[in-house]
Amino acid sequence: MFKNKALSTVFVIIFIDLLGFGLILPLLPYYAKQFNASSFEIGLLVAVYALAQFLAAPIFGRLSDRFGRRPVLLISLAGNILSFVLLGLAANLWILFAARILAGIIGSNISVAQAYITDVTDESNRARGLGLIGAAFGLGFILGPAIGGLLSRFGFGVPSFAAAGLSALNLLMVLFWLPESLTAERRAALAQGKRPPMTLSAMLAALRKPVVGPLLHTRFFFAIAFSIFQTIFALWGLQRLNLTAQTTGYLLTYVGFLSAFVQGFLIGRLTRRFSEPSLIFMATVLMAVGLLGWALVTSVPTLLLDLIPIALGGGVLNTVINSAISKSVAPIEVGGTLGLAASLESLTRVFSPTLGGLLLDTLGTWAPGLFSALIVLWLATYVYRYIYRPAHQPAVVTPAPR
Numbered sequence: 001m002f003k004n005k006a007l008s009t010v011f012v013i014i015f016i017d018l019l020g021f022g023l024i025l026p027l028l029p030y031y032a033k034q035f036n037a038s039s040f041e042i043g044l045l046v047a048v049y050a051l052a053q054f055l056a057a058p059i060f061g062r063l064s065d066r067f068g069r070r071p072v073l074l075i076s077l078a079g080n081i082l083s084f085v086l087l088g089l090a091a092n093l094w095i096l097f098a099a100r101i102l103a104g105i106i107g108s109n110i111s112v113a114q115a116y117i118t119d120v121t122d123e124s125n126r127a128r129g130l131g132l133i134g135a136a137f138g139l140g141f142i143l144g145p146a147i148g149g150l151l152s153r154f155g156f157g158v159p160s161f162a163a164a165g166l167s168a169l170n171l172l173m174v175l176f177w178l179p180e181s182l183t184a185e186r187r188a189a190l191a192q193g194k195r196p197p198m199t200l201s202a203m204l205a206a207l208r209k210p211v212v213g214p215l216l217h218t219r220f221f222f223a224i225a226f227s228i229f230q231t232i233f234a235l236w237g238l239q240r241l242n243l244t245a246q247t248t249g250y251l252l253t254y255v256g257f258l259s260a261f262v263q264g265f266l267i268g269r270l271t272r273r274f275s276e277p278s279l280i281f282m283a284t285v286l287m288a289v290g291l292l293g294w295a296l297v298t299s300v301p302t303l304l305l306d307l308i309p310i311a312l313g314g315g316v317l318n319t320v321i322n323s324a325i326s327k328s329v330a331p332i333e334v335g336g337t338l339g340l341a342a343s344l345e346s347l348t349r350v351f352s353p354t355l356g357g358l359l360l361d362t363l364g365t366w367a368p369g370l371f372s373a374l375i376v377l378w379l380a381t382y383v384y385r386y387i388y389r390p391a392h393q394p395a396v397v398t399p400a401p402r
Contacts (some may be wrong), residue, residue, distance in 0.1 A: 022144015061339020
């Protein structure tokens with residue numbers, strides 16, 4: 001009963017959190033234009049948020065390992081309220097930057113929510129539980145931009161205040177409805193073990209570990225390719241297919257629904273039939289096919305077909321990789337390691353938009369898709385060698401001495 005209630009509550013919390021985030025994200029360029037921001041400054045506004053998340057996510061994950069998930073979620077949501085209010089009250093470009101940096105630093109709560117899910121699930125149903133976060137993520141991004149667009153008619157500050165109100169609702173839900181997943185007994189048991197230090201070198205040492213290291217590398221290189229697709233898709237659609245902003249919005253909504261379906265419904269069935277290493281390998285191959293198709297499509301109907309393997313591959317890998325990471329480290333390290341995975345993903349969002357735009361402008365509309373496909377094709381060989389094959393090799397049994 002506790003598990004079902006906790007999963008449902010976390011689903012609603014993440015949905016509301018991403019709904020608030022989706023309210024303001026598409027409007028930031030227009031908001032910044034009010035203060036005569038250049039294209040470079042608008043790009044920097046997106047990059048500083050990702051850079052702040054890159055620095056903060058592992059720290060928040062480690063703090064949740066040490067002090068519990070609930071207090072860290074409360075602090076993060078309080079920070080979200082403050083950052084959205086500051087954004088709504090912004091009188092110049094510098095305050096916009098301050099609000100986004102604050103949101104990136106103190107709003108790093110997705111990895112903490114993922115750690116909460118690992119606390120209340122076992123290895124057999126963890127991927128399904130983490131898939132609920134992905135589904136909430138997708139649904140929030142489907143509805144958020146549409147609602148934000150409607151509210152923006154009353155001023156670009158209005159969606160920010162609405163997002164602050166949603167964060168306040170979330171804070172109340174955590175405060176009154178969400179129990180701590182790290183119970184006093186479990187924290188006491190974990191305290192008997194050696195706590196990993198909260199240092200950059202200690203967190204990066206995870207990249208060299210034999211099991212979790214390849215998973216984190218896979219997360220990073222996959223995120224490079226997927227971030228290029230996400231950040232450059234609208235501009236690519238304009239140049240390649242002459243799509244309007246409305247059509248692009250419909251296509252992204254279509255991708256959001258596909259991803260929500262995969263992570264909220266399909267992932268549980270897949271993990272019951274296939275091992276996680278097998279799913280990670282199949283997802284990278286499927287994503288490589290989809291990204292190669294993205295480089296070649298010439299019409300909206302073929303694009304609709306091509307987006308299916310992209311959404312399926314991305315939805316499966318984003319969910320299963322977090323589940324596999326949580327199982328590859330000691331319980332006391334789960335929050336910090338998931339935070340490191342989120343941090344690596346955030347780092348790719350610092351440079352991927354620039355890289356994608358450079359490929360688009362210098363080589364042509366085929367280049368971002370081909371470049372991303374080549375990265376994921378190489379990644380598929382890496383996954384096969386370091387994740388899939390080791391998991392399917394028979395254990396070596398040493399004969400007993402005679």
